[in-house]
Amino acid sequence: MSTLLKVESLKKYFHVGQGLVTARFSKSVRAVDDISFSVEEGETLGLVGESGCGKSTTGRCINRLLEPTAGSIHFGEIDVRKLRAGKLKHYRRDVQFIFQDPYASLNPRMTFGEIVAEPLVIHRFGTKKDREERAKEMLKTVGLSPEHIHRYPHEFSGGQRQRVGIARALMLRPKMIICDEPVSALDVSIQAQIINLLEDLQEQFRLTYVFIAHDLAVVRHICDRVAVMYLGKIVELGGWKEVYNAPCHPYTQSLLSAVPVPDPEKQHERARIILRGDVPSPIDPPSGCRFHTRCPIAQFPICSDVEPPLDIVAGGQRAACHFAKPFPIPEDKM
Amino acid sequence: MAPDFFEDPRRRDIGQAAEEQTFGGSEALAETVVAGRGRTLRTDAWRRLRKNRLALAGLVWICFMIILAASADLWVPHFFGAPTAIDTSKVAQQSLLSPSADHPFGTDKLGRDILSRTIYGARVSLIVGVVAVAIMVVIGLILGAVAAYYGGWWDSIVMRTADVFFAFPYILFSIVLIALLGFGLQTVFIAIGVIGWPSIARVFRSSILSVKNNEYVDAARAMGASTPRILFRHIMPNAVAPIIVYGTMSIGGAILTEAALSFLGVGVQPPAPTWGNMLSEARSSLFTAPWLMLYPGLAILTTVLAFVLLGDGLRDALDVKLKE
Numbered sequence: 001m002s003t004l005l006k007v008e009s010l011k012k013y014f015h016v017g018q019g020l021v022t023a024r025f026s027k028s029v030r031a032v033d034d035i036s037f038s039v040e041e042g043e044t045l046g047l048v049g050e051s052g053c054g055k056s057t058t059g060r061c062i063n064r065l066l067e068p069t070a071g072s073i074h075f076g077e078i079d080v081r082k083l084r085a086g087k088l089k090h091y092r093r094d095v096q097f098i099f100q101d102p103y104a105s106l107n108p109r110m111t112f113g114e115i116v117a118e119p120l121v122i123h124r125f126g127t128k129k130d131r132e133e134r135a136k137e138m139l140k141t142v143g144l145s146p147e148h149i150h151r152y153p154h155e156f157s158g159g160q161r162q163r164v165g166i167a168r169a170l171m172l173r174p175k176m177i178i179c180d181e182p183v184s185a186l187d188v189s190i191q192a193q194i195i196n197l198l199e200d201l202q203e204q205f206r207l208t209y210v211f212i213a214h215d216l217a218v219v220r221h222i223c224d225r226v227a228v229m230y231l232g233k234i235v236e237l238g239g240w241k242e243v244y245n246a247p248c249h250p251y252t253q254s255l256l257s258a259v260p261v262p263d264p265e266k267q268h269e270r271a272r273i274i275l276r277g278d279v280p281s282p283i284d285p286p287s288g289c290r291f292h293t294r295c296p297i298a299q300f301p302i303c304s305d306v307e308p309p310l311d312i313v314a315g316g317q318r319a320a321c322h323f324a325k326p327f328p329i330p331e332d333k334m
Numbered sequence: 335m336a337p338d339f340f341e342d343p344r345r346r347d348i349g350q351a352a353e354e355q356t357f358g359g360s361e362a363l364a365e366t367v368v369a370g371r372g373r374t375l376r377t378d379a380w381r382r383l384r385k386n387r388l389a390l391a392g393l394v395w396i397c398f399m400i401i402l403a404a405s406a407d408l409w410v411p412h413f414f415g416a417p418t419a420i421d422t423s424k425v426a427q428q429s430l431l432s433p434s435a436d437h438p439f440g441t442d443k444l445g446r447d448i449l450s451r452t453i454y455g456a457r458v459s460l461i462v463g464v465v466a467v468a469i470m471v472v473i474g475l476i477l478g479a480v481a482a483y484y485g486g487w488w489d490s491i492v493m494r495t496a497d498v499f500f501a502f503p504y505i506l507f508s509i510v511l512i513a514l515l516g517f518g519l520q521t522v523f524i525a526i527g528v529i530g531w532p533s534i535a536r537v538f539r540s541s542i543l544s545v546k547n548n549e550y551v552d553a554a555r556a557m558g559a560s561t562p563r564i565l566f567r568h569i570m571p572n573a574v575a576p577i578i579v580y581g582t583m584s585i586g587g588a589i590l591t592e593a594a595l596s597f598l599g600v601g602v603q604p605p606a607p608t609w610g611n612m613l614s615e616a617r618s619s620l621f622t623a624p625w626l627m628l629y630p631g632l633a634i635l636t637t638v639l640a641f642v643l644l645g646d647g648l649r650d651a652l653d654v655k656l657k658e
Binding site for chain 2: 060063088089090092093096097099100101104105106107108109110118119122123165168172
């Protein structure tokens with residue numbers, strides 16, 4: 001296995017406030033603040049975190065839907081940030097995107113056939129007939145009927161629409177697909193189908209996934225490695241087994257404790273870590289460790305003064321915490 | 335935390351396996367919620383429009399007016415006399431006749447048939463309405479698109495200019511324009527078109543802004559689509575519906591403006607008949623011959639109303655989200 005995607009010190013700041021005068025004094029939202037990770041060929045990396053932690057922004061920066069503020073992104077040998085018009089278009093052939101909301105991500109004025117064939121039109125593949133053939137095949141691959149090419153999105157359910165979104169992403173035979181919460185807008189029963197479909201397709205097309213989600217159960221199912229994000233930073237990064245079995249960062253621990261278990265008795269008995277307060281504003285993030293304002297094990301002044309590096313910890317994964325250790329959480333904090 | 339939570343998830347549990355059997359793979363087709371075949375958005379819109387009686391009445395009335403106006407040369411002069419012909423020898427006898435079998439709408443001071451003049455007036459009114467709106471839509475679409483798509487400085491310049499236009503008394507403005515450009519039908523088009531663009535630009539701008547943030551626009555960019563393709567294939571088709579509605583209603587407005595300008599004597603010049611200048615001529619004999627004002631007035635009223643009703647119906651019909 002070789003490294004397919006390497007992201008280093010990626011930053012994306014959004015400026016708040018417009019206008020000539022105010023812009024100079026305005027602060028910026030640090031949506032993604034200095035994160036690094038890599039994705040191996042053929043694996044699935046999960047990006048997890050609550051809303052607003054910068055996971056979608058990261059995905060969009062990789063595909064250059066957003067221009068990063070700083071840092072580097074390498075895709076194989078390609079320096080993604082240096083790509084211009086033609087080469088960027090070529091790069092986007094290899095890195096496709098699946099969007100969260102199947103109701104918003106399909107143009108309501110185009111038929112399924114047109115939507116699925118559009119990547120081929122943009123990249124000038126084949127004749128109109130070839131493209132239609134390929135669109136039909138792809139619809140079949142994702143579990144829809146080829147006859148659906150003349151239908152419009154508003155005639156279909158969320159799960160079916162998401163299949164079309166997936167078909168569209170596969171048309172150019174990309175190497176990597178960034179899945180931006182592909183199932184969070186769907187019913188639970190449909191979620192399972194789509195996840196299984198994505199897994200099957202990964203095998204069939206040898207895909208690499210960057211899988212963005214806020215649902216840990218979904219990530220656990222599909223990911224090889226997981227990166228947990230909090231306020232624009234990666235707080236824990238490692239193989240899913242390590243992260244799920246022995247989470248080292250208190251934030252990861254609290255996230256995992258919030259996942260419901262199917263057995264009501266166990267659910268009742270089980271300890272939960274409830275975080276106090278809200279996520280601080282990314283415009284003015286806390287000093288030192290960003291999690292220290294809500295952390296159950298924070299010690300002062302070190303946690304509020306020194307930013308912990310993302311270091312390798314006991315379990316073998318990386319965690320950004322001064323007191324990272326596998327699970328045990330003091331009784332009185334539960 | 336319960337230990338079983340950390341079990342190997344790859345061993346799919348029973349519930350999930352069952353789900354796969356029911357829903358997985360091509361069986362997903364079972365969740366189809368589809369109505370009849372070959373439903374395009376346009377036929378859907380047409381179906382919804384047909385259900386709206388008022389809008390349909392408006393459409394019928396507009397079609398009726400168009401047919402009357404277009405075919406006028408074939409039959410109107412024959413039955414009712416030419417709209418501008420004045421028989422100088424008979425002016426005295428023909429002047430200000432009240433409605434009768436010969437002249438269903440009566441005659442004016444110069445003995446011209448009012449019905450004939452009203453029908454010919456429809457030509458001017460409809461042409462002015464359509465062409466003036468076409469001009470304002472073209473200007474409004476381009477400037478609105480520029481403002482919305484490029485934003486920033488462009489947005490400020492275009493929208494502040496629009497504000498200046500809004501602040502102008504429009505009748506005064508068009509009179510000045512007509513004074514500068516000279517009388518004539520073209521001048522009326524231009525005057526009305528130039529004044530009307532700001533509202534179209536505003537509507538289109540806000541419409542684009544809301545469409546631009548849709549994920550399918552991002553999806554197109556993520557595929558590597560060019561800016562023109564994104565604009566014309568993804569943004570425009572989804573943003574023009576309000577323009578169709580607003581444009582339809584504006585035709586009524588343009589007809590009114592033309593009537594107002596002609597009434598003031600700066601629009602289309604006599605003897606060519608328009609509804610506006612007919613009203614203007616009727617002023618002096620309002621009490622002796624009320625039909626002079628009644629018929630062109632009714633024509634304006636019904637036609638403008640028809641366009642507004644049609645526009646209203648189109649708004650409902652073109653709304654993709656509004657399902658019956």
